[in-house]
Amino acid sequence: MRFPARASIAQATESLSALLKQAGIAEHHSDARRLVCAAFDITHIEMVLRPDKEGEPAELARLEAFATRRLLREPVTRILGTRGFWSLDFTVRPQVLDPRPDTEVVVEACLDALGSRRGDRFSILDLGTGSGAIIAALLSECPLARGIAVDLSSEATAAAKHNLAALALSDRVVVLQQSWLEPLPGPFDLVVSNPPYIETGVIGDLDPEVREFDPMLALDGGLDGLDAYRAIAERIRSWLSRDGILVVEIGATQAGAVKTIFENAGARLLALRQDYAGQNRAMVWVL
Numbered sequence: 001m002r003f004p005a006r007a008s009i010a011q012a013t014e015s016l017s018a019l020l021k022q023a024g025i026a027e028h029h030s031d032a033r034r035l036v037c038a039a040f041d042i043t044h045i046e047m048v049l050r051p052d053k054e055g056e057p058a059e060l061a062r063l064e065a066f067a068t069r070r071l072l073r074e075p076v077t078r079i080l081g082t083r084g085f086w087s088l089d090f091t092v093r094p095q096v097l098d099p100r101p102d103t104e105v106v107v108e109a110c111l112d113a114l115g116s117r118r119g120d121r122f123s124i125l126d127l128g129t130g131s132g133a134i135i136a137a138l139l140s141e142c143p144l145a146r147g148i149a150v151d152l153s154s155e156a157t158a159a160a161k162h163n164l165a166a167l168a169l170s171d172r173v174v175v176l177q178q179s180w181l182e183p184l185p186g187p188f189d190l191v192v193s194n195p196p197y198i199e200t201g202v203i204g205d206l207d208p209e210v211r212e213f214d215p216m217l218a219l220d221g222g223l224d225g226l227d228a229y230r231a232i233a234e235r236i237r238s239w240l241s242r243d244g245i246l247v248v249e250i251g252a253t254q255a256g257a258v259k260t261i262f263e264n265a266g267a268r269l270l271a272l273r274q275d276y277a278g279q280n281r282a283m284v285w286v287l
């Protein structure tokens, strides 16, 4: 796509917003604003205060490239390569799940369940760490905690290492590339996981932003979406210390089925937490 050779910040934002709307992109206005800010290298405040400032040819060319990618349904976070999660900035890389705001509820659930223990020396196991978002957020809040972050994907472990180093948290976490089906050292005081939980059969119906840009290994939870919970439930006794806490993210409709899986493994539900849309999102368990 091409923008006019000359366009102000406001004109560029309006044109891009209209194009994205035409393409059926629901968040067209906020997406356009974020892409214009990035292309013009301005803050949102500058955008509001100087709407008539004309873009340089290089800025408009950059915006054109961004627009083309967004029209192909690439998410803004992937185009810009960064995502704010908790109070931290993460690099978003291809073949690694883009961490979602809903997953912050998992971090909140962990911190609430830890209570006053969050200031103590304790250990964390993050299963399926992806970009490292959950364990980084926890380590940033718990200054004496240490942990292990595990992921089967080499792209994910590389991304987690990069993000943890950029956040100066590397000295408190070991990142391992392996499956949670293989033996892990332990026990841990806190085991946390946002595992893949989408039913294989519905992945094709997801928005293109998800099905074409998030890795299948991060989405596919098996035929009923529950494979990872069964794997974790089978092993949780060997991973969790006495008085240890398990926190898992779940799909909005999975609370009942996941409850049965962990109760059958002898765990006791401590809390079920909702996300910002009011959907069930995190479960807190003890043995």
Ligand SMILES: C[S@@+](CC[C@H](N)C(=O)[O-])C[C@H]1O[C@@H](n2cnc3c(N)ncnc32)[C@H](O)[C@@H]1O
Residues within 6 Å of the ligand: 097, 098, 099, 100, 103, 127, 128, 129, 130, 131, 132, 133, 134, 150, 151, 152, 153, 156, 178, 179, 180, 181, 194, 195, 196, 197, 217, 218, 219
């Ligand atoms: C839904 S993503 C969560 C990523 C990250 N924790 C977050 O919340 O943004 C699930 C992660 O589990 C990883 N994974 C899938 N199967 C796995 C397995 N058997 N062992 C270890 N990691 C696995 C995927 O590669 C992916 O990074």
